[in-house]
Amino acid sequence: MSESEKPRQGDFAPYVVRDPQAFALNVARAVEQAGKAASAWLAPRDASNAPVDPSNAIYGEMVSAFSEIGNYWLADPHRALEAQTRLLAGYMDIWSRSIRKVSGDATHDTAVETPDKRFNDPEWRENLFFDFMRQVYILTGAWARSLVTEAEGLDEETRNKADFYVNQIVNAISPSNFIATNPELYRQTVEENGANLVRGMQMFAEDMTRGAGNLKLRQTRPGSFEVGVNLAVTPGSVVAENDLCQIIQYAPTTQAVFKRPILICPPWINRFYILDLTPEKSFIAWLVDQGHTVFVISWINPDLRHADKDWLSYIDEGLVFALDTIAKATRETEVNAIGYCVGGTLLSAGMALLKRRGDTRIQTATLLATQVDFEHAGDLKVFVDERQIAALEAVMTPSGTLDGGHMATAFNLLRSSDLIWPYVVGNYMKGREPPPFDLLYWNSDATRMAKANHSFYLRKFYLENQLTAGLMELDGGRISLSDVTVPVYSLATREDHIAPARSVYQGCLAFGGEVTYVLAGSGHIAGVINPPHKNKYQYLTGPAPKADVAFADWVADAPEQPGSWWPHWQSWVEPHAGPKVKARKPGVRGKTIEPAPGRYVRE
Known part of the structure; x- marks a missing residue:
């Protein structure tokens, strides 16, 4: 996008649907493809032959770890109030800086932040709405992590589990993962009248079918590699x-x-x-x-x-x-x-x-x-x-x-911000095939x-x-x-x-x-x-x-x-x-x- 095409503060034109009929038709097509994905997911879960789901145990462990964290903070009303006040004070600070930003006060600028490629689009900082969403997300994530690190009396195993699960939730709820709160996704969806969603849901249905009811996330372009042809060819x-x-x-x-x-x-x-x-x-x-x-x-x-x-x-x-x-x-x-x-x-x-x-x-x-x-x-x-x-x-x-998909999912979760959510966004929302990458082809094999x-x-x-x-x-x-x-x-x-x-x-x-x-x-x-x-x-x-x-x-x-x-x-x-x-x-x-x-x- 050139400088002249970039949205400017208060410019909502790039976020307005231009062809409502085409947009509605593409949304309907995307929903149809999503329905195919749902059918693929339901097929192996037929009530007469439902497989045992090991994720149920994971959910139980997550609830148990979070309960221990909650017990620590809620056991002392003053401690709980202090944690809530700290979060609300952070929200109020973001709100006040946003108000000053609207009024043209340059002092709204925040401190230098750690680079985060999820928020590379200029609109994450130049647009008031997206800037607000970004800052609230970063603050809330840091606050949630602090509840784990500052909780006293936890054994190392429980703390590690709670920290891991908090990170998974924080990564999942990033505003960069949703069309309405990601400026780049929003603009693309409007520009293409939702055609990107049709392509994305088609890939989603294909990947759900390939995984026999479990999402087999594509991390590289299908057909780019073949063992014995351009991989594993040492004589x-x-x-x-x-x-x-x-x-x-x-x-x-x-x-x-x-x-x-x-x-x-x-x-x-x-x-x-x-x-x-x-x-x-x-x-x-x-x-x-x-x-x-x-x-x-x-x-x-x-x-x-x-x-x-x-x-x-x-x-x-x-x-x-x-x-x-x-x-x-x-x-x-x-x-x-x-x-x-x-x-x-x-x-x-x-x-x-x-x-x-x-x-x-x-x-x-x-x-x-x-x-x-x-x-x-x-x-x-x-x-x-x-x-x-x-x-x-x-x-x-x-x-x-044990199906290889279980281990692949576990390994991907270790780096979900790199190995899951960028592909969810790129594949299923932007509707773009991932580029060829031999290492990730092996990873999915x-x-x-x-x-x-x-x-x-x-x-x-x-x-x-x-x-x-x-x-x-x-x-x-x-x-x-x-x-x-x-x-x-x-x-x-x-x-x-x-x-x-x-x-x-x-x-x-x-x-x-x-x-x-x-x-x-x-x-x-x-x-x-x-x-x-x-x-x-x-x-x-x-x-x-x-x-x-x-x-x-x-x-x-x-x-x-x-x-x-x-x-x-x-x-x-x-x-x-x-x-x-x-x-x-x-x-x-x-x-x-x-x-x-x-x-x-x-x-």
Whole structure:
């Protein structure tokens, strides 16, 4: 919009419907599409076959947390009056400044505010109505958060839950999310006579249908990416498979390779190709180019057949199966292992179990955004208590799995202001397809979770934190991370909402050997998938974590290095990689099953 086209103070022309007939017709069409979305939502909720809804447990936890906050403030009338007075005084201050603004008094200007991209449109400050709505919203949100932070006598779990739920509500009620209170949406709706709403509701109906009654929010343009076409295209072959996974070996790009192969254990929440996105972002391709022989576990998308596949199954039929495959393919019995997120948690527990069994094939471990201690596991703990786990288990019983949409929603809620509401506004109100984005395509490519494995993960790790306490039992005995004495490279990221950097730091203390802790910039995905040629972000290095050195103190003293952590890791792993040998072609005894990325990642 040019300067001459921008609305000016008191100019309501851009907000007046110009063609009432066309507007009414488009509203009717939008309502029709909304009706289709409602039908898609109702279909799986037929009274005769209504599925168990785990969100009921979440609502109960939210009400319980808010009740505790309310009890604190209402228990003392003076305290409650003070809180209300503070809010009303803020409203009156906004009102008085708005009145002065109308009269042309320049002293109405507010203090410098933190930039908020939701309110980038000039009208949020230049138009009296929208400026008032914006300020009231910001004030009310800050006040609501203060009720949580200032409430005394709360246990940490209740405070964290209340803070999380308040943030979700505050993000949801932002005036930027509604047509009548968002100047940009309002103008567009008037300019297009509501045609944007028709497109948006059509996408809404499509996304509700794709999610089989649950909204599958599109975060990237459909059809922009295809696994094996422009994602996960690093050359290689599937060299072994079983009911739970395929093992991929990648083709060399150098004439000589390091003697010790690399095994990657990725998460089974979503797909392994987060490590093999487009060629310029592929961590796997970069590893191959550095002279490593790379193997990766590609987990199957489980169904009812896999309901009883538990944590031990994923170790034996995944991790151990991969080690056996590497030995057959390369005749090497020593490997350097890499685990990402929950794949790193499995790798850590697996190494402790293998040590108890006398299996020492894993000689080093690289843990990417991996938690092994869950005391400070962050906002995901909001979804994990006995009541909510029981509800999830009830959901998983009929199908033997948890639908990937549940986990995708939980992860999106951790950053709802970035991963939910901008797409709700852009897709369904502006009627605009989101741009192509490989990372968000992967994020939406959710997988199911096998019931036994997922229940074990939630209970034994998140709820009971057994691993670092030495209480976890696997295969008939207890395991201990203190038995893991191989060198460990543990990478955390500053803005990680899934594996918080403090939690990763604390987990390092449980290992029995030398741990190199590195703190990268950005978050759980972008901080890990950070190719050196982009020269983005930074990373901190320092001494090994110690029990008497707090995480904050480690960060304060650690020197900062610019760019990607990948070359730093390469310099760390090379002394453990062995001499160079002739490059190896993929295959077990010269045989392969199919080209990478294989069938399982597409299922």
